[in-house]
Amino acid sequence: MLKVGAGTAFAVIASDVIYPTGSGNEYGPKFFRPYKDYDAPIYAIPGNHDWYDGLGGFMRVFCDAPPLKPKPDRGLRGLLWRKPETIDETLLKEARALRGRPSQQGAQQGAQQGPYWAIETDSLLVVGVDTGIKNVLDEGQTAWLRRVSLDPRPKILVTGKPIYVNNAYKPSALAGGGTIDDIVRDPAHRYVAAIGGDVHNYQRYPVRVGDRVIQYVVSGGGGAFMHATHTIDRVDVAEVAEDDFKCYPLRGDSLSYYSHLYARRLRMRWLYLRPREAVCIMAERIGNEPPRTPEGPVKVTRRMRWAARVLGAWPWPLRLPVGKTNHRFLSELSDWDVPPFFKHFLHASVTPQELTLRCFAVTGCLAQELEPPVEDEVRISLS
Numbered sequence: 001m002l003k004v005g006a007g008t009a010f011a012v013i014a015s016d017v018i019y020p021t022g023s024g025n026e027y028g029p030k031f032f033r034p035y036k037d038y039d040a041p042i043y044a045i046p047g048n049h050d051w052y053d054g055l056g057g058f059m060r061v062f063c064d065a066p067p068l069k070p071k072p073d074r075g076l077r078g079l080l081w082r083k084p085e086t087i088d089e090t091l092l093k094e095a096r097a098l099r100g101r102p103s104q105q106g107a108q109q110g111a112q113q114g115p116y117w118a119i120e121t122d123s124l125l126v127v128g129v130d131t132g133i134k135n136v137l138d139e140g141q142t143a144w145l146r147r148v149s150l151d152p153r154p155k156i157l158v159t160g161k162p163i164y165v166n167n168a169y170k171p172s173a174l175a176g177g178g179t180i181d182d183i184v185r186d187p188a189h190r191y192v193a194a195i196g197g198d199v200h201n202y203q204r205y206p207v208r209v210g211d212r213v214i215q216y217v218v219s220g221g222g223g224a225f226m227h228a229t230h231t232i233d234r235v236d237v238a239e240v241a242e243d244d245f246k247c248y249p250l251r252g253d254s255l256s257y258y259s260h261l262y263a264r265r266l267r268m269r270w271l272y273l274r275p276r277e278a279v280c281i282m283a284e285r286i287g288n289e290p291p292r293t294p295e296g297p298v299k300v301t302r303r304m305r306w307a308a309r310v311l312g313a314w315p316w317p318l319r320l321p322v323g324k325t326n327h328r329f330l331s332e333l334s335d336w337d338v339p340p341f342f343k344h345f346l347h348a349s350v351t352p353q354e355l356t357l358r359c360f361a362v363t364g365c366l367a368q369e370l371e372p373p374v375e376d377e378v379r380i381s382l383s
Contacts, residue, residue, distance in 0.1 A: 002037055004347050004360055004372055010040050010119070012128065015047030015160035015197030017058060019224045022050040024057030024067075024087035028095035030223075031061070036098040041105065045128040046115050047160045047197055052133075053084040055115065060087055062112045116141055118148050123352045123382060125153045129180065131160035131172050139175040149189040154355070154382045156348075157184055162196025164205040164216040167237050185209050192355060192380045195219050195346070200227040202248040202344050202359050204376060207238045215357070215378055219346050221248070225335040226342045228322045230255035230278075231312045234286045242288050248359055248375040249342040250291055251313075252279035258311050261336060262320055271307045281308045339364035344375065355380040 005011065018026050035042060043062075050058045056068035068084050105111070115130040127148055129137060137145065149155070163171045163181050171179035184191040193215040203218035221227075226249065235245040249257070256278035263272035273281065276294035281304055283290040308314065312322040343362035348355065359376040361368060 001345050001360075001362075004345075005038065005040075008040055008347070009121075011035075011038060011042045012119075012126070012158055013042065013044040013197075013222070014158050014195055014219055015045055015131075016049045016220065016224075017044050017046065019049050021052045021082055022046075022055070022057050023053055023085050024060050025085055025091065027057060027061050028091060028098075032095040032098040038099075039101065039103050041111070042099075043112060043117065043119065043128070045117075045158055045160055045197075046130050046132075048131075048133045052082055056084045057087065058115065060092070063114060116144065118151075120153075121350060123153070124350050124355060125151050125155045126158060127155055128158040129160070129172075135161045135170075136173045137175060137180060142174045142176060145180070145183060149183050149186070149191075153190065155189065155191045156355070157191055157194040159194060159196045161198050162203075162216070162218040162220075163194050164207065164237060164240075165196070165199050165203060165218050166231070167233050167235050169237055184214065187212070192382065193217060193357065200224055201229050201254075201342070202246075202375065203229070203232075204246040204359075204378065205235070205238065205240045206244050206378070207240060215380060217346075217357070219344070219359075221342065221344045223343070226254070226257075228254050228258055228312065230258070230282060231322060234288070242286065246359075246376045248344055248361060250279075251282040251286065252290070252292070253342070255282055255308060255311060255313055257340070257342065258320075258322055259307060262311065270303055271310065273304060273307055273311075277304055278308075281305065281313065285313050350382075353381065353383055355382055 018030050046055055046058045054068055059065035060067060067087050117128050119126040127145070129141065129145060131137065159172065159180065161170065161172055163169070171181035173179055183189060184194050187210060191214060195217040197220040199218050199220045201218065201221045205216040206213050207216055229247045229249055230251040232247065232251065235242045253275060256273050256275045259271050259273040259278065263269055276296065276298050279290045279292055279294050280298045280300055284300060285308065309316040310319050312319045340363035344359050345362065347358045347360060356377065356379050358374050360372040361375045362372070
């Protein structure tokens with residue numbers, strides 16, 4: 001990120017700044033220290049994980065709000081829900097010093113006015129919204145978003161919950177009716193892209209809306225374990241063609257790595273699918289040309305197909321937890337600490353005529369650290 005992001009004006013974290021529970025006392029090791037050498041301001045919108053402590057940590061760090069005063073919460077919710085921690089102000093002051101240079105003075109020093117905002121540039125407006133835990137915008141934020149969207153400049157929406165994800169349409173609801181996508185699709189508002197976090201991988205859906213195309217992007221693969229992409233069916237949502245859909249990691253790489261993960265942990269060697277085997281399996285499953293040519297001939301066997309079924313490449317009643325249930329209750333099973341990590345970040349460059357979005361892979365392997373590979377690129381006209 002430091003190499004690719006050299007000279008950028010600012011960075012944005014698209015939800016879930018602190019994983020898994022948003023504690024204000026974890027900003028030192030999980031935010032200030034990792035980004036201490038990035039020489040520009042960082043802004044953020046909160047995700048559902050940042051709300052798990054009542055948004056106290058996020059508001060204290062990014063908006064310089066006073067510390068939350070915990071309120072008694074009786075009943076079952078009070079017994080089960082995580083209580084906000086008292087922030088150690090001495091540790092927070094020491095952590096802020098890690099990003100204390102004048103060039104870095106931005107949101108981490110309280111410059112954000114709130115958990116939703118708009119950043120103005122000459123050619124583009126970047127609009128960030130807070131979707132909370134329930135994926136609903138309240139009345140105040142809804143009115144603000146409608147007002148801000150009347151600005152005549154082209155716009156990017158940055159949202160905590162992606163609108164198109166895993167071949168499904170999941171727009172955030174608005175108080176009073178309608179969805180956030182109603183605002184995005186309105187041609188008068190001139191949105192050219194909507195980028196959502198939350199899901200730990202990269203996906204892009206170019207959706208035709210009238211006589212234009214809006215790029216709907218999932219970009220949540222920055223920190224925590226990778227969410228599988230091999231469980232995504234052949235894409236057909238919103239008439240997006242499979243060959244126009246992009247994801248990282250590629251489905252075959254996702255399947256291969258999850259097979260390696262479970263084969264090792266369950267000591268079931270037959271589950272392991274080599275990358276070239278997984279590429280061919282997923283091409284057969286999706287019905288498309290493999291996005292990467294396998295090395296050497298590959299004969300797809302019954303063992304390979306059974307392994308793929310057990311790992312969730314096909315709908316199958318007896319499969320290992322690689323989907324939503326696993327991520328909610330057994331996420332530790334999906335975590336690994338050796339490369340490749342299959343993380344990513346986005347780089348946006350803007351001119352008066354064009355916005356270019358590039359997805360860069362972060363694998364943890366030396367060659368990719370020296371020369372970060374571009375996994376996807378899209379150029380969007382702003383004229």
